[in-house]
Amino acid sequence: MRMIIIGCGTGGLQAAYALAKGGCDVTVYEKKAREALAYDWRDNVEPGVFAQLEIPFPETTYLCECVSMYGPNAEKPLFIAADRAALDRNLDRRELAELLVTRAASAGAAIRFETPVDALITEDGKVRGVIVGGKAEKADLVIDASGIFSPFRASLPGLAEPANDEYFVAWRAYYKMKDGAEAPEENRRRVYLRHMGQNGLSWCVAEPDGTLDVLVGRTGELPDAVLADALARLRADNPYLSDAVVRAGQKAVIPIRQPAAILVREGYALVGDSAFMTIPLRGSGIAQSLRAGQMLADAVLAAGNAYLHTLWKYQVRFYREIGAKQFVTDAIKRFVLTADADKLRDAFTCGLITDGDLRGIMTGEGFSLSARSALEKLRIALPRTPFLAKMGKAALAGVRLSRLAKAIPDRYDPAKVRAWTDEMTRLTTDRP
Numbered sequence: 001m002r003m004i005i006i007g008c009g010t011g012g013l014q015a016a017y018a019l020a021k022g023g024c025d026v027t028v029y030e031k032k033a034r035e036a037l038a039y040d041w042r043d044n045v046e047p048g049v050f051a052q053l054e055i056p057f058p059e060t061t062y063l064c065e066c067v068s069m070y071g072p073n074a075e076k077p078l079f080i081a082a083d084r085a086a087l088d089r090n091l092d093r094r095e096l097a098e099l100l101v102t103r104a105a106s107a108g109a110a111i112r113f114e115t116p117v118d119a120l121i122t123e124d125g126k127v128r129g130v131i132v133g134g135k136a137e138k139a140d141l142v143i144d145a146s147g148i149f150s151p152f153r154a155s156l157p158g159l160a161e162p163a164n165d166e167y168f169v170a171w172r173a174y175y176k177m178k179d180g181a182e183a184p185e186e187n188r189r190r191v192y193l194r195h196m197g198q199n200g201l202s203w204c205v206a207e208p209d210g211t212l213d214v215l216v217g218r219t220g221e222l223p224d225a226v227l228a229d230a231l232a233r234l235r236a237d238n239p240y241l242s243d244a245v246v247r248a249g250q251k252a253v254i255p256i257r258q259p260a261a262i263l264v265r266e267g268y269a270l271v272g273d274s275a276f277m278t279i280p281l282r283g284s285g286i287a288q289s290l291r292a293g294q295m296l297a298d299a300v301l302a303a304g305n306a307y308l309h310t311l312w313k314y315q316v317r318f319y320r321e322i323g324a325k326q327f328v329t330d331a332i333k334r335f336v337l338t339a340d341a342d343k344l345r346d347a348f349t350c351g352l353i354t355d356g357d358l359r360g361i362m363t364g365e366g367f368s369l370s371a372r373s374a375l376e377k378l379r380i381a382l383p384r385t386p387f388l389a390k391m392g393k394a395a396l397a398g399v400r401l402s403r404l405a406k407a408i409p410d411r412y413d414p415a416k417v418r419a420w421t422d423e424m425t426r427l428t429t430d431r432p
């Protein structure tokens, strides 16, 4: 089988590796140069995925310790510390990309750098290949790992495009510590939710090498004036933060929404950010994309073909094992990003939202509520009933969507799939 993968995204490279290893003829087209892949910064990844997919950890990986989470106005932080085994690993994105490229190439995938794909070749709505450098390249399957604003996805009818409030535009830079200054020993990793009451978050994290990792992310757009104000506030709250950028220093986009309702078409499959495979609030795009890339390869290799009903099995597995969980977190994110900033600040400082609650959301460990803490929450909650009712309604909408996501039709039956996606659209449109 001939496979074409658009983009050296993490999921695309995992699919390339597994499909080439399984005997497919795989070509990956990547518009950037090899040394410019991914980003010049470090990100957190849930460690289980490395063992599961037998990917070695990049050499400079280290454990992420406790995070201090601030609500709007940056008053009292909540500290989130997971069990050591569940802690994310912090790794260098370029080191990871290089490792995945080498691994895919050594399994037999041909990787063509600085070779952008221009368009899809479609016949009767079926994807048959791609146009590269003006030439037609036919394939049994085109895997689209080209990122959140995939022009290929946009060229096919009926596939989701992200709305403005479904992605963050984020500034990311590593700054020098001010001469002679030091970050406090505790509280070195500060995350500000709804920073300055705005739709988004910011962070200032002291890295082990003495630099400060700064992110300012806002939904839809990040005008320079908003960025300048946010950096000024971060400097006021973190007086050791200088204005000298030592690494990165660019804007980039991260999806913060539920996965696309449809991941596959005849001859075509979406993997990674092109299918919005991130759990909002957790930067889990890398792990989810890697797993999805493997699931796609598993489905194709098991069936020995890349027909639509085979690709659908990939979507079903992704939805049941990963995607359904995204809907609940997405609902919480939507609530956090749109709730009244003063009430949200109150929820942070009154003890209603605790370190343990946030840990459950951020680490995927889930909630556990003792009778005593439930009573305590009730006592705090009673005077705040309207706010909580809204929060409950939002979470319930997420749970409903998650249930529907799990009830995805087992087989590709066009009528059943249409009914399922229609219901998905109805529930996402109606949610509070």
Ligand SMILES: Cc1cc2nc3c(=O)[nH]c(=O)nc-3n(C[C@H](O)[C@H](O)[C@H](O)COP(=O)(O)OP(=O)(O)OC[C@H]3O[C@@H](n4cnc5c(N)ncnc54)[C@H](O)[C@@H]3O)c2cc1C
Pocket: 006, 007, 008, 009, 010, 011, 012, 029, 030, 031, 032, 037, 038, 042, 043, 044, 045, 115, 116, 117, 118, 145, 146, 147, 148, 170, 172, 215, 252, 253, 254, 271, 272, 273, 274, 277, 278, 282, 283, 284, 285, 286, 287, 289
């Ligand atoms: C600021 C920021 C912080 C993040 N933090 C984390 C984190 O801590 N943990 C985490 O797990 N995730 C994090 N993410 C998300 C993570 O980067 C992605 O979810 C993950 O890498 C999957 O993206 P992708 O590989 O699908 O797409 P991308 O990384 O966008 O890769 C797409 C690739 O396709 C190539 N391409 C595009 N168009 C074409 C074309 N026409 N032809 C050929 N090639 C093309 C691009 O050059 C690129 O290499 C973060 C993202 C950002 C922006």
